[in-house]
Amino acid sequence: MVNIIMHGCNGRMGQMISNLVAEDDKVCIVAGVDIFGGQKNDYPVFASIDECDVKADVVIDFGASKAVDNLLGWCVKNQIPCVVCTTGLSEEQLKYLDECSRKVAVLKSANMSLGINVLMKLLKESVQTFADAGFDVEIVEKHHRMKLDAPSGTALALADAINEAVDEKYEYVYDRSDVRQKRGDKELGISAVRGGTIVGDHDVIFAGTDEVVTFSHRAYSRAVFGKGAIQAAKFLKGKPAGYYTMSDVIG
Secondary structure, eight states: EEEEEETTTTTTHHHHHHHHTTTTTTEEEEEEEEEEOOOOOOOOEEESSGOOOOSSSSSOOSOOOOOOOOHHHHHHHHHHOEEEOOOOOOOOHHHHHHTTTSSSSEEEOSSOHHHHHHHHHHHHHHHHHHHHHHHHEEEEEEEOTTTOSOHHHHHHHHHHHHHHTTTEEEEEEEOTTTSSSOOOTTTTEEEEETTTTTTEEEEEEEEETEEEEEEEESSSSHHHHHHHHHHHHHHHHOSSEEEOOOHHOOO
16 A cells, blocks of 8 residues: 655645545555645645645645745655656756755656656657658647647657657757748757647657658546556655656656
């Protein structure tokens, strides 16, 4: 059994994970942390992580970015591993996260979906063959109309996975509207679509002469991120200090 503290338990993802955990007999939420009340939970809820005195194996964080530093300090002090799912961390926070990972196990990934992380692995294994054969690479991502950033962090993570596998040969291109020229061999195009309630679609296109190969991932619910966080928590239990990612979880 993996005992979890859910940081940000009353938020949308916190409640989703609580529901997912209730259906999994290998994990249990023993406490929650959230400054906002109003939710009925099957576990004690504390307004601050500093007030939490419940023993646990791991923390899952889906809280506010401003609360991450304090949470990481608490995890180091209490030697409890942490799965950090909160997005929008500053460069300073990411640096602090790295420092804390030398003292306690910390897992952070651009996307918690198991499918996306398997896709990254497949792309790393495939891109060399396509690159050597002269295939062009394009990434098209689609998200709901309320999403603020473009391109998505996941699209950039997919691009980075491809580029790292070929020794950074590609240059990212986000907009071709201001130039009239043919595509360069070292371009990696990244396009963003925003509309409706699209949870998250990502297509990685390898376009060659007379053939096209497309790797696709569709997220139909945010539950995929919750399921990934739970798998990460199971993986992180008992792990020594270090900086882990979802690539470690999928092996």
